Amino acid sequence: MNIGIIVASTRPNRFGGQIGDWVMNEAKKRSAAHYTLLDLMEINLPFLDEPKLPAQGDYEHESTKQWAKMIGDQDGFLIVTCEYNHxxxxxxxxxxxxxxxxxxxxxxxxxxxxxxxxxxxxxxxTRITTNLDMIPQNSSGKGTHIMLFQNLDENGKFSANAHHVASLAKTLDNLEKWTSILKEVRPKLYT
Ligand SMILES: Cc1cc2nc3c(=O)[nH]c(=O)nc-3n(C[C@H](O)[C@H](O)[C@H](O)COP(=O)(O)O)c2cc1C
Known part of the structure; x- marks a missing residue:
């Protein structure tokens, strides 16, 4: 099964790159799923520029078709996100x-x-992905939360501690479980 790790921040000098790399390195140590890094900074999507509604699935632009293929190939997702204005x-x-x-x-x-x-x-x-008919995993203990400003070394680099590593392992255990279950039943869920 395939799981995409989406790195959300596209900001120059972002922390997201360091955190995305750490998540990807931990994920690569696991064997239950094949993980792919989908970095929005590299992918550089335009602002929604399709004339038809996304739910129609009839894309005109090559950039959308490529993004649709990248996402369509995945069975589950881990989103690495910053917080901007809450x-x-x-x-x-x-x-x-x-x-x-x-x-x-x-x-x-x-x-x-x-x-x-x-x-x-x-x-x-959680609200947004629910409307996309996704199954978000956001009850207590299902995600990994990094208190950014308490976890930087003197050079401003993020260094994961034992708590982060354990929390990410739990996040990935749960995600792999749901990815496997939904991959099996997904064909029956389309109407
Ligand atoms: C536009 C903007 C809004 C922000 N708002 C928040 C916020 O609401 N809550 C928060 O915890 N941090 C906020 N921050 C600080 C970010 O947590 C911090 O800059 C972080 O590095 C952003 O992730 P990035 O570097 O990967 O882009 C904000 C940063 C920016 C640039």
Whole structure:
């Protein structure tokens, strides 16, 4: 089964790159799923520029078709998100808004970082992904939250501690379980 790790921040000098790399390195040590890094900074999606509604699935632009293939190939997702003004960054909202069916009936878990571990961004993402017919994993203990400003070394680098590693392992255990279950039943859920 395939799980996409989406790194949301596209900001120059972002912390998201360091955290995305750490998450990807931990994920690569596991054998139950094949993990792919989907970095929105590299993918550089335009703002939604399709004439038809995403739910129609009839994409005109090559950039949308490529994004649809990247997401369609995955069975589940781990979103690595920052928090901007108590919500998710616009880059991520746009990436979610651009598609519909490719997200549907797939689980999504979260790694959040920020002053409060990205919790307010993740609350919003729980509503947004629910409308995309995803199955968000956001009850207590199901995600990983990094209190950014308490976990930087003197050079401003993020260094994961034992709590982060254990929390991410739990997040991935749960995500792999749901990804496996939904991969099996997904064909029956389409009407
Ligand atoms: C536009 C903007 C809004 C922000 N708002 C919040 C916020 O609401 N809550 C929070 O915890 N941090 C907030 N921050 C601080 C971010 O947590 C911090 O800058 C973090 O590094 C952002 O992730 P990034 O570097 O990967 O883009 C904000 C940062 C920016 C740039």
């Amino acid at each position: 919500s998710a960054p616009g880059s991520l909202k746009n990436a979610l808004d651009t598609l519909f069916h490719e997200w549907q009936n797939k689980p999504v878990s979260f790694v959040g970082y920020g002053a409060m571990g990205g919790t307010r961004a993740i609350e919003d993402l």
